[in-house]
Amino acid sequence: MKIGILTHHYINNFGAYLQAYALCKTIKRLYPQDEVFIIHYINIKHFLINTCGWFRYYRGKESFRAWREKVKLPATFARERRRHLPLTRICFSARAVNRLGLDCIVVGSDEVWNYQDKKGNAKIKFAWGLTCRNIIAYAPSVGNSVVSGEVPPYIREGLKRFQAFSARDTLTETFIKELTGKEAARVLDPTFLTEFPKEFLQGIRRPYILFYYCDKLPGEILEEIVSYAKEKGYAIYGAGEYNKIYSGLTVNLTPFQWIGMFREAEFVFTGTFHGTVFSLLNQKQFACFLSNKSRKEKVGALLKGFGMQDRIMGKKEDLPALLERKIDYIKVSQEIDRQKKAGISYLKRSIGTESGQ
Numbered sequence: 001m002k003i004g005i006l007t008h009h010y011i012n013n014f015g016a017y018l019q020a021y022a023l024c025k026t027i028k029r030l031y032p033q034d035e036v037f038i039i040h041y042i043n044i045k046h047f048l049i050n051t052c053g054w055f056r057y058y059r060g061k062e063s064f065r066a067w068r069e070k071v072k073l074p075a076t077f078a079r080e081r082r083r084h085l086p087l088t089r090i091c092f093s094a095r096a097v098n099r100l101g102l103d104c105i106v107v108g109s110d111e112v113w114n115y116q117d118k119k120g121n122a123k124i125k126f127a128w129g130l131t132c133r134n135i136i137a138y139a140p141s142v143g144n145s146v147v148s149g150e151v152p153p154y155i156r157e158g159l160k161r162f163q164a165f166s167a168r169d170t171l172t173e174t175f176i177k178e179l180t181g182k183e184a185a186r187v188l189d190p191t192f193l194t195e196f197p198k199e200f201l202q203g204i205r206r207p208y209i210l211f212y213y214c215d216k217l218p219g220e221i222l223e224e225i226v227s228y229a230k231e232k233g234y235a236i237y238g239a240g241e242y243n244k245i246y247s248g249l250t251v252n253l254t255p256f257q258w259i260g261m262f263r264e265a266e267f268v269f270t271g272t273f274h275g276t277v278f279s280l281l282n283q284k285q286f287a288c289f290l291s292n293k294s295r296k297e298k299v300g301a302l303l304k305g306f307g308m309q310d311r312i313m314g315k316k317e318d319l320p321a322l323l324e325r326k327i328d329y330i331k332v333s334q335e336i337d338r339q340k341k342a343g344i345s346y347l348k349r350s351i352g353t354e355s356g357q
Contacts, residue, residue: 001031001034001035001103001104001352002034002035002037002100002101002102002103002104003027003031003034003035003036003037003102003103003104003105003106003351004036004037004038004039004088004097004100004102004104004105004106004132005020005023005024005027005036005037005038005039005105005106005108006039006041006097006105006106006107006108006112006124006125007019007020007023007038007107007108007109007110007112008020008046008110008111008112008120009038009040009081009085009087010040010042010043010046010047010081011046011047011050011120012050012051012054012073012074012077013050014239014240014253014255014258014274015110015191015272015273015274015275015277016110017077017080017081017255018191018196018255018259018274019109019110019189019190019191019274020038020085020110021084021085021196021255022189022190022191022192022193022194022196023106023108023109023138023190023193024036024037024038024085024086025194026190026193026194026344026347027106027347027351029194030344030347030348030351031351036086037086037087037088037100037102038085038086038087038088039088039091039097039100039102039105040087040088040089040090040091041091041092041096041097041122041124042090042091042092043120043122044092045119046119046120046122049119050119051074054070054071054073054074055071061242061243062242063242063244065249066242066249066251069242069249069251069252070242070251070252072252073240073251073252076252076253076254077255080254080255088100093124093129094123094124094128094129094130095129097124097130098129098130098131098132102132103132103133103134104132104133104134104135104136104351104352105127105130105132105134105135105136106136106137106138106347106351107125107127107135107136107137107138107140107162108137108138108139108140108166108190109138109139109140109141109168109189109190110140110141111140111141111142111143111294112125112140112141113125113126113140113141113142113143113145113172113175114141114142114143114144114145114294115142115145115151115152115155116143116144116145117143117145123154123158125140126154126155126158126159127158127159127161127162128154128157128158130158130161134163134350134351134352135161135162135163136162136163136164136165136166136350136351137162137164137165137166137167137176137184138166138187138190138343138346138347138350139166139167139168139187139188139189139190139343140166140167140168140172141167141168141169141171141172141298142171142172142175143294143297143298144171144292144293144294144297145171145175146171146174146175147174147175147178147179151179155179156179159176159179159180160180162180163350164185164346164349164350165180165182165183165184165185166184166185166186166187166343166346166350167184167185167186167187168186168187168188168189168298168301168302169297169298169301169302170297170301171297171301172184173186185342185346186305186339186342187339187342187343187346188336188339188340188342188343189273189274189277189302190343191274191277191278191281192277192281192336192339192340192343193340193343193344196256196259197256198256198259198260198263199254199256199257199259199260200257200260200264201250201253201257201260201261203248204235204237204248204250204261204264205235205247205248206235206264207232207233207234207235207266208234208235208236208237208247208264208265208266209225209229209234209235209236209237209265209266209267209268209269210236210237210238210239210261210262210265210267210268210269211236211237211238211239211241211243211246211268211269211270212238212239212240212241212262212268212269212270212271212272212275213241213270213271213272213275214269214270214271214289214291215271215289215291215292216289216291217269217271217289217291218315221289221313221315221317221319222245224319225269225319226245228319228320228323234266234267235247235248237250237261237265238250238251239253239258239261239262239275240252240253240258240261259278259282262275262278262279262281262282262284263282265282265284266284266285267284267285267286267287267323268284268285268286268287269286269287269288269289270286270287270288270289271288271289271290271291271295271299272295272299273295273298273299273302275288276288276299276302276303276311277302280306280332280336283327283329283332283333285323285326285327286311286327287311287312287313287317287322288303288311288312288313289312289313290312299312300312305335305339306332306335306336307335308327308332310325311327
């Protein structure tokens with residue numbers, strides 16, 4: 001059997017890369033005798049906007065040295081994709097994907113169904129134009145898209161081609177229910193389902209506090225974190241990002257070095273879905289500051305699933321209490337294991353048994 005994964009693998013983003021890697025590795029583990037690929041479909045508009053964005057220079061926010069490291073990231077991601085992802089030949093259309101002769105296509109994870117995102121939306125992610133017999137969805141997200149007004153016809157028609165649905169958040173479950181009348185299985189993001197290679201950066205001062213895209217974090221809270229770090233003797237780093245308060249330059253990272261930054265941190269502040277995921281996976285003490293609707297939906301649903309809504313910061317946070325409040329990872333790990341089994345079961349059930357598994 002030939003199994004293809006259709007996702008946002010081509011985006012120069014740590015979470016996008018790692019979820020594609022994880023889903024591919026998980027399916028290959030479940031079906032070791034079969035061929036498992038990342039479908040190298042590229043939405044040119046999405047790819048160009050994302051890639052060009054890394055070359056923008058933010059005067060006053062980043063140093064020229066940091067910018068020089070940042071502009072290397074698209075090449076770093078391209079090298080890592082060639083090294084670790086089993087890519088098909090490049091495809092720019094559903095017709096080209098059909099010519100791959102796949103027996104099963106798994107759509108997901110990531111915001112592959114965020115149809116109101118004009119740069120990243122693609123009809124093919126809703127199975128429009130695909131002729132594969134078995135198309136399933138694993139942990140897709142609609143971002144903050146909702147069913148309001150007239151939904152484009154390609155979405156309703158394309159979703160009819162899916163043999164099974166799952167979702168990683170409540171908004172996506174509702175989206176599927178309203179458009180298809182079917183219930184979606186709730187599953188974890190694929191990054192929870194596998195192990196990752198260990199890579200570490202040299203020259204990092206330990207112990208340290210890690211930041212990963214805490215957009216619009218109030219200045220007074222940031223100042224309080226810096227004071228806390230000085231008091232405790234902690235360095236401060238960013239995971240693939242720059243800020244003048246950081247103790248060193250850790251911008252141009254491979255995806256596995258990025259995970260390593262989480263693995264070694266004492267405490268993590270993040271405003272993203274995968275920043276939260278890898279804090280959980282590495283059993284870190286962490287806090288989330290969520291500054292837009294999409295992240296509030298995605299991260300909020302993830303934390304609610306583990307009973308951890310108290311890790312979401314407010315604008316007037318009691319920071320000392322938050323920093324000292326410890327997470328009970330024995331309980332969290334048990335819930336992760338339970339939900340992992342549900343995700344694996346869904347994949348086995350939905351992909352099928354043509355390979356004799």
